[in-house]
Amino acid sequence: MSKITAAITAVGGYVPDYVLSNQILETMVDTNDEWITTRTGIKERRILKDTGKGTSYLAIQAAKDLLSKSNTNPEDIDMVIMATATPDMPVAATGVYVASEIGAVNAFSYDLVAACSSFLYGMSTAARYIESGKYKKVLLIGADKMSSIIDYEDRTTCIIFGDGGGAVLFEPNEEGFGVQDEILRSDGIGRQSLKIDAGGSILPATQETVANKQHFVFQDGKTVFKFAVSNMADVSEKILNRNNLTGEDVQWLVPHQANKRIIDATAKRMGLPEEKVMMNIHKYGNTTSATLPLCLNDYENQLRKGDNLVFASFGGGFTWGAIYLKWAYNSN
Numbered sequence: 001m002s003k004i005t006a007a008i009t010a011v012g013g014y015v016p017d018y019v020l021s022n023q024i025l026e027t028m029v030d031t032n033d034e035w036i037t038t039r040t041g042i043k044e045r046r047i048l049k050d051t052g053k054g055t056s057y058l059a060i061q062a063a064k065d066l067l068s069k070s071n072t073n074p075e076d077i078d079m080v081i082m083a084t085a086t087p088d089m090p091v092a093a094t095g096v097y098v099a100s101e102i103g104a105v106n107a108f109s110y111d112l113v114a115a116c117s118s119f120l121y122g123m124s125t126a127a128r129y130i131e132s133g134k135y136k137k138v139l140l141i142g143a144d145k146m147s148s149i150i151d152y153e154d155r156t157t158c159i160i161f162g163d164g165g166g167a168v169l170f171e172p173n174e175e176g177f178g179v180q181d182e183i184l185r186s187d188g189i190g191r192q193s194l195k196i197d198a199g200g201s202i203l204p205a206t207q208e209t210v211a212n213k214q215h216f217v218f219q220d221g222k223t224v225f226k227f228a229v230s231n232m233a234d235v236s237e238k239i240l241n242r243n244n245l246t247g248e249d250v251q252w253l254v255p256h257q258a259n260k261r262i263i264d265a266t267a268k269r270m271g272l273p274e275e276k277v278m279m280n281i282h283k284y285g286n287t288t289s290a291t292l293p294l295c296l297n298d299y300e301n302q303l304r305k306g307d308n309l310v311f312a313s314f315g316g317g318f319t320w321g322a323i324y325l326k327w328a329y330n331s332n
């Protein structure tokens with residue numbers, strides 16, 4: 001019997017309608033379009049404005065988009081992995097609710113929480129379930145309602161993040177397409193540089209934590225940038241070398257969309273021109289767990305069977321890594 005690899009066979013995505021542009025942010029905090037554009041590459045981001053709707057809403061829309069585009073019967077799905085940093089609530093996994101809402105009644109589900117690397121780590125997890133031979137359809141969703149944890153009076157974070165969701169379906173492949181290799185890393189040194197102080201078991205919510213704005217994201221941007229720019233490039237270069245690939249052999253870099261300067265540095269180290277780099281940071285900002293699947297959703301029509309893709313991410317924790325995958329289908 002030939003070896004089973006885990007191939008992506010369908011993608012879907014969703015972003016909310018409301019557009020938060022740099023021009024609007026200029027009226028909210030002391031910033032300007034020129035600073036945001038040159039330092040990050042972001043022009044606008046999408047925000048889920050409706051009250052009472054959380055990350056599950058974004059995830060459900062993305063999953064439904066995938067199901068309808070690929071004509072997949074949700075009852076055939078074995079497992080739903082929900083990658084997110086902003087679950088609907090601290091207890092009662094978001095993925096469980098999402099699976100029920102999309103009609104994946106035969107699936108089991110759980111959340112995978114690893115900041116901006118949640119989706120990348122989720123790809124690894126999904127691949128192992130498929131490679132085991134026991135599971136035939138694993139739905140991996142990455143979604144985040146970042147606006148629920150952002151202080152819109154803090155110019156150092158509110159210009160960066162946006163809301164969105166993306167989904168991919170993993171299925172077994174016996175022709176060698178799908179996940180080929182991975183390098184996943186983490187380092188607790190990052191804990192103080194990108195975090196939410198309160199609301200967890202160390203500092204549960206009190207009136208004081210709310211008054212002190214300790215339920216919002218804090219980021220020491222400079223430190224995170226330094227670690228991100230070197231580590232994301234390192235693992236991306238290493239995965240090329242380990243698989244005897246050069247930039248010429250790679251059709252697409254699928255990078256986490258945190259900062260265009262970090263993406264450019266990674267592409268440069270891999271020897272990739274701009275045309276081979278998936279980019280949507282200008283229109284969505286940093287959607288955390290949704291950046292990678294939203295890239296696939298935006299570029300799906302340009303992907304060809306056999307293309308070599310390198311996924312790369314870096315996020316809070318710190319968490320980071322790279323995955324080498326062979327694309328399995330032509331979408332048109």
Ligand code: UT7
Nearest residue numbers: 031032035039116155156159221222224225228258259315
């Ligand atoms: O996805 C998870 C992982 N996260 C990342 O990878 C993010 C990594 N970090 C970054 O992308 C960048 O560090 C930022 C975009 C967050 C910040 O860019 P920077 O070039 O590192 O800026 P900085 O923090 O060094 O700030 C430079 C200056 C400061 O002023 P002074 O001290 O030089 O007078 C800031 O106060 O820019 C100021 N500044 C701003 N000015 C206008 C900070 N935020 C803003 C702003 N508008 N929004």
